[in-house]
Amino acid sequence: MEIALFIFDKMTPLDAVGPLEVISRVPGADVKIVGKTAGSVRAGHIGLTADHAMGDVTSSDIVLIPGAADMSHITSDAEILDWVRAVDKTTTWTTSVCTGALVLGAAGLLQGKRATTHWSAIRQLEGYGAIAADERVVTDGKIMTGAGVSAGIDMALTLLAEVAGDDHAQFVQLMTEYDPQPPFNSGSLAKAPDAIRDRALALFA
Amino acid sequence: MEIALFIFDKMTPLDAVGPLEVISRVPGADVKIVGKTAGSVRAGHIGLTADHAMGDVTSSDIVLIPGAADMSHITSDAEILDWVRAVDKTTTWTTSVCTGALVLGAAGLLQGKRATTHWSAIRQLEGYGAIAADERVVTDGKIMTGAGVSAGIDMALTLLAEVAGDDHAQFVQLMTEYDPQPPFNSGSLAKAPDAIRDRALALFA
Numbered sequence: 001m002e003i004a005l006f007i008f009d010k011m012t013p014l015d016a017v018g019p020l021e022v023i024s025r026v027p028g029a030d031v032k033i034v035g036k037t038a039g040s041v042r043a044g045h046i047g048l049t050a051d052h053a054m055g056d057v058t059s060s061d062i063v064l065i066p067g068a069a070d071m072s073h074i075t076s077d078a079e080i081l082d083w084v085r086a087v088d089k090t091t092t093w094t095t096s097v098c099t100g101a102l103v104l105g106a107a108g109l110l111q112g113k114r115a116t117t118h119w120s121a122i123r124q125l126e127g128y129g130a131i132a133a134d135e136r137v138v139t140d141g142k143i144m145t146g147a148g149v150s151a152g153i154d155m156a157l158t159l160l161a162e163v164a165g166d167d168h169a170q171f172v173q174l175m176t177e178y179d180p181q182p183p184f185n186s187g188s189l190a191k192a193p194d195a196i197r198d199r200a201l202a203l204f205a
Numbered sequence: 206m207e208i209a210l211f212i213f214d215k216m217t218p219l220d221a222v223g224p225l226e227v228i229s230r231v232p233g234a235d236v237k238i239v240g241k242t243a244g245s246v247r248a249g250h251i252g253l254t255a256d257h258a259m260g261d262v263t264s265s266d267i268v269l270i271p272g273a274a275d276m277s278h279i280t281s282d283a284e285i286l287d288w289v290r291a292v293d294k295t296t297t298w299t300t301s302v303c304t305g306a307l308v309l310g311a312a313g314l315l316q317g318k319r320a321t322t323h324w325s326a327i328r329q330l331e332g333y334g335a336i337a338a339d340e341r342v343v344t345d346g347k348i349m350t351g352a353g354v355s356a357g358i359d360m361a362l363t364l365l366a367e368v369a370g371d372d373h374a375q376f377v378q379l380m381t382e383y384d385p386q387p388p389f390n391s392g393s394l395a396k397a398p399d400a401i402r403d404r405a406l407a408l409f410a
Contacts, residue, residue, distance in 0.1 A: 014381065179356075183363045192379045200380060
């Protein structure tokens with residue numbers, strides 16, 4: 001099972017590492033960390049290593065595209081979009097977390113497809129012809145998208161169940177002790193207190 | 206607010222990146238990614254960059270120690286334990302995720318303290334004189350410990366509320382869309398189906 005995780009400068013690190021922690025536990029996983037070029041990328045406060053240049057990874061069973069606060073440097077990069085389209089032709093699952101969905105959209109893969117993204121990017125997603133769904137994990141054919149940042153963990157468990165079975169997914173949930181107990185109930189626009197929601201929405205007004 | 210995140214070879218990447226995503230959003234955070242030496246470490250399937258050698262970071266407001274499946278190369282490293290003890294003298298919060306708690310224990314910081322770790326390492330934690338608590342996040346004085354892997358996100362939100370207030374923690378929860386919806390209910394020994402629990406426990410028998 002080949003898994004290609006695309007990483008890039010300014011990305012949100014949890015978008016990648018949350019699902020990586022889960023999906024890399026597919027038995028026999030061959031994980032490739034892929035960048036536009038091989039080498040270090042800066043994901044906010046931490047550097048991550050792209051072991052492979054995208055030109056050297058021309059196929060994969062699963063491809064996963066994480067997001068960032070601003071995706072314009074990726075969605076406007078024709079070479080990256082060409083790579084995403086080419087790899088997608090070879091995948092059994094093409095997946096994204098957070099605003100990574102905008103890359104799938106810009107690559108033309110979401111036309112008429114149900115998909116999700118970070119709550120701040122729903123309108124942009126629709127701009128690519130996607131049918132935006134206000135759900136944590138959305139599957140449409142072989143495209144699986146997760147909502148913002150931390151949703152990548154839920155997306156990856158859902159994906160893991162598809163490729164390795166429910167029992168293995170539950171085993172990995174136990175090994176990663178994913179028994180979430182957030183100290184607040186503020187993780188969605190619907191659940192956050194009004195003042196918190198308004199502060200967050202103001203960033204995107 | 207100085208935050209020192211210690212990283213090392215063979216570590217579990219989500220142990221570090223989950224809490225990093227949250228706690229780095231303290232207003233004015235000065236995050237330092239620290240290794241035994243500066244340079245790349247291999248965290249399972251992904252390389253992370255230590256921007257600083259531990260010798261160059263002698264104090265921090267917060268220190269965070271992630272875990273790994275096997276911690277013996279860290280808990281037996283006198284230089285690392287010396288560093289943890291020295292930095293702890295300067296912190297307002299000394300924290301761990303998963304088996305990172307064993308490093309705090311080996312450094313002598315958990316004698317008589319309530320603490321938690323990955324479910325598989327509870328007995329080892331008690332071996333360091335800690336009072337093991339079967340809770341997701343445990344605070345005892347300035348020591349805050351999180352349970353296994355994904356618990357670092359809950360730990361960091363709890364910590365963020367302490368250092369930046371409940372409102373800011375809720376804002377960060379919304380920005381990271383931390384509204385967990387795992388597809389299964391298998392994240393703890395108590396909740397996992399019997400066969401899944403037995404398979405996991407057998408790894409540590």
